[in-house]
Amino acid sequence: MTTIQDIADKMGISKSTVSKALNDAPDISENLRKQVLETAVALDYTKLRRYKNTVKKICVLVEKENIEYEEPNHFAYDIIMGFRQSAEPAGFEVEIVPVNSVLQINTQYDVFMLEHGYAGSFALGFSLNAPWLKDFKNSRTPAVLFDNYVIGNPAAAYVGIDNDEGMELALTHLTNLGHRNIAYLSGSLGSYVLQMRHASFLRAMHRHGLRTAFANTGCSYHIFECTEKYLPKFLEAGMTAVICSHDNIALAAIIKCQQLGYKVPEDISIIGFDDLPASAYTSPPLTTVKQDRVELGKSGFFALSSLLNDIPISTFLLHAKLIKRKSTANICLNKRSNIL
Amino acid sequence: MTTIQDIADKMGISKSTVSKALNDAPDISENLRKQVLETAVALDYTKLRRYKNTVKKICVLVEKENIEYEEPNHFAYDIIMGFRQSAEPAGFEVEIVPVNSVLQINTQYDVFMLEHGYAGSFALGFSLNAPWLKDFKNSRTPAVLFDNYVIGNPAAAYVGIDNDEGMELALTHLTNLGHRNIAYLSGSLGSYVLQMRHASFLRAMHRHGLRTAFANTGCSYHIFECTEKYLPKFLEAGMTAVICSHDNIALAAIIKCQQLGYKVPEDISIIGFDDLPASAYTSPPLTTVKQDRVELGKSGFFALSSLLNDIPISTFLLHAKLIKRKSTANICLNKRSNIL
Numbered sequence: 210m211t212t213i214q215d216i217a218d219k220m221g222i223s224k225s226t227v228s229k230a231l232n233d234a235p236d237i238s239e240n241l242r243k244q245v246l247e248t249a250v251a252l253d254y255t256k257l258r259r260y261k262n263t264v265k266k267i268c269v270l271v272e273k274e275n276i277e278y279e280e281p282n283h284f285a286y287d288i289i290m291g292f293r294q295s296a297e298p299a300g301f302e303v304e305i306v307p308v309n310s311v312l313q314i315n316t317q318y319d320v321f322m323l324e325h326g327y328a329g330s331f332a333l334g335f336s337l338n339a340p341w342l343k344d345f346k347n348s349r350t351p352a353v354l355f356d357n358y359v360i361g362n363p364a365a366a367y368v369g370i371d372n373d374e375g376m377e378l379a380l381t382h383l384t385n386l387g388h389r390n391i392a393y394l395s396g397s398l399g400s401y402v403l404q405m406r407h408a409s410f411l412r413a414m415h416r417h418g419l420r421t422a423f424a425n426t427g428c429s430y431h432i433f434e435c436t437e438k439y440l441p442k443f444l445e446a447g448m449t450a451v452i453c454s455h456d457n458i459a460l461a462a463i464i465k466c467q468q469l470g471y472k473v474p475e476d477i478s479i480i481g482f483d484d485l486p487a488s489a490y491t492s493p494p495l496t497t498v499k500q501d502r503v504e505l506g507k508s509g510f511f512a513l514s515s516l517l518n519d520i521p522i523s524t525f526l527l528h529a530k531l532i533k534r535k536s537t538a539n540i541c542l543n544k545r546s547n548i549l
Numbered sequence: 550m551t552t553i554q555d556i557a558d559k560m561g562i563s564k565s566t567v568s569k570a571l572n573d574a575p576d577i578s579e580n581l582r583k584q585v586l587e588t589a590v591a592l593d594y595t596k597l598r599r600y601k602n603t604v605k606k607i608c609v610l611v612e613k614e615n616i617e618y619e620e621p622n623h624f625a626y627d628i629i630m631g632f633r634q635s636a637e638p639a640g641f642e643v644e645i646v647p648v649n650s651v652l653q654i655n656t657q658y659d660v661f662m663l664e665h666g667y668a669g670s671f672a673l674g675f676s677l678n679a680p681w682l683k684d685f686k687n688s689r690t691p692a693v694l695f696d697n698y699v700i701g702n703p704a705a706a707y708v709g710i711d712n713d714e715g716m717e718l719a720l721t722h723l724t725n726l727g728h729r730n731i732a733y734l735s736g737s738l739g740s741y742v743l744q745m746r747h748a749s750f751l752r753a754m755h756r757h758g759l760r761t762a763f764a765n766t767g768c769s770y771h772i773f774e775c776t777e778k779y780l781p782k783f784l785e786a787g788m789t790a791v792i793c794s795h796d797n798i799a800l801a802a803i804i805k806c807q808q809l810g811y812k813v814p815e816d817i818s819i820i821g822f823d824d825l826p827a828s829a830y831t832s833p834p835l836t837t838v839k840q841d842r843v844e845l846g847k848s849g850f851f852a853l854s855s856l857l858n859d860i861p862i863s864t865f866l867l868h869a870k871l872i873k874r875k876s877t878a879n880i881c882l883n884k885r886s887n888i889l
């Protein structure tokens with residue numbers, strides 16, 4: 210196992226300087242401290258530090274631009290709650306750490322974790338171009354990625370819901386209601402999970418023997434663009450149902466349809482993904498694929514604690530569940546279908 | 550909750566007859582007993598029975614034609630051991646139940662489980678055309694499927710290793726050794742996991758920018774056909790490495806190459822999947838993608854116990870690991886590559 214002496218030897222500095230740098234002594238320059246930490250990580254010194262802590266500190270890393278978590282009605286609020294509900298009784302101290310791109314570019318993930326004494330992380334909201342997503346491919350400090358997957362790193366695991374199943378449930382529901390012309394409206398494909406759902410939609414349509422034209426799927430980072438640019442096209446093309454990649458888009462789509470003079474669900478059925486707290490109270494209440502977020506948070510801790518105990522979890526998916534409310538209806542009740 | 554009276558009402562027979570049938574009384578005909586069980590399952594009587602048991606009985610179902618488990622060197626031996634190592638200390642009684650197609654055709658899965666008082670199962674070795682694989686799509690008694698996935702059943706979960714990762718590790722190893730002409734030899738694609746590995750191979754080749762011709766993959770249920778029919782073609786076509794879907798094929802491939810006058814790894818590199826106990830002692834020892842089978846068994850119990858506690862696990866994958874031994878070598882050491 211790597212010792213402080215090994216780090217000192219490698220850098221050609223004294224053992225006490227290394228020790229001071231690792232313990233944040235004030236007479237060590239920021240630059241030197243960073244070099245020591247990077248060398249420590251390169252020599253796999255992480256583990257030693259981790260075993261030394263009596264109370265283990267772990268963190269939830271949140272890319273704030275992509276995921277909201279501070280209010281009870283925010284998507285990640287319950288995920289973090291579930292994580293803490295499992296982690297804290299197990300003796301872990303959990304810190305919630307918002308991270309932006311600047312931090313990620315300036316500090317390597319492993320270095321950041323060592324620097325703050327975190328034994329492992331649960332990472333929420335990282336887009337595909339987030340700098341640390343590259344780090345996670347080779348990082349050595351356990352990381353559980355919510356809705357992200359990296360291949361070939363035994364210190365990383367993926368936690369989420371079964372998107373294939375969620376899409377199958379949504380599509381089966383619509384086809385049982387008689388729908389055949391079904392469109393898909395998605396947020397940016399710069400996110401792993403939205404890429405997955407997009408692919409799941411295409412696979413599910415294929416499984417049900419339904420045609421998917423390029424014109425019947427639309428993706429944009431901006432919800433406004435999704436509804437303004439794509440929805441009118443879908444309606445003109447005779448689509449009778451729209452599956453949305455997440456509830457926020459579905460809620461905007463309901464409003465836009467109503468503005469355009471279409472009734473939901475009489476003229477067009479709309480399904481979301483997530484089951485946000487607000488989705489039960491929209492007009493009409495939203496039919497959506499539920500992600501059990503408290504359970505996802507608990508699963509996140511289970512996966513992290515497994516990685517910390519050298520149990521090599523790669524992927525942990527929960528079942529999706531369709532919540533049928535009032536934004537979907539039988540195509541027989543659908544006036545437009547008589548015209549088409 | 551369904552009572553014995555409900556079953557009696559539904560069938561138009563007396564409550565005591567139902568009770569006798571459920572308790573295997575000798576004065577009830579086999580035919581009537583079966584009808585009662587099937588009605589009980591249809592009315593969701595399973596749960597009641599399950600809560601009544603003080604010691605919970607669960608089972609490992611094994612389709613014997615497809616998977617060996619009785620000897621320490623058999624593939625599933627350690628999986629079952631890992632499962633029992635977790636289940637028995639948790640207070641479960643585990644029974645190992647070999648099942649064949651006849652049993653599966655004659656008795657519905659849920660009925661079988663109710664009949665024997667099993668709260669849940671860990672199912673090993675079921676091929677895609679196994680009769681119960683259809684049952685698992687709608688079954689209500691928790692079932693954890695090793696290396697099988699059914700979509701949309703909240704009472705079923707899939708446990709296995711991350712095949713995409715395993716294939717990526719194998720291919721990265723070969724490309725790092727300079728190989729470009731890489732073939733794939735597989736067992737029957739009538740199994741879910743071998744379909745997955747086949748798809749993983751094609752994806753990994755694509756990711757590495759390598760060409761896969763139809764002629765460079767071969768699949769057969771019979772190992773003999775794999776080695777006799779496909780290996781000579783691969784060698785003639787200038788392949789310098791072969792990835793095999795599992796160790797038994799890889800071991801047969803090594804022998805066949807040697808019979809044909811090719812040295813392993815000097816003339817051709819061979820990689821397996823599984824890391825069977827024998828694979829370390831072949832000549833040369835086999836480079837292979839390891840499945841940690843004890844850990845897979847433990848994961849199987851974790852998933853089953855989660856389903857029994859209404860935690861909706863869908864998919865639980867462990868990391869794959871490449872074990873580098875002597876059946877792969879740098880293409881520079883490869884005499885044939887000079888000729889090609």
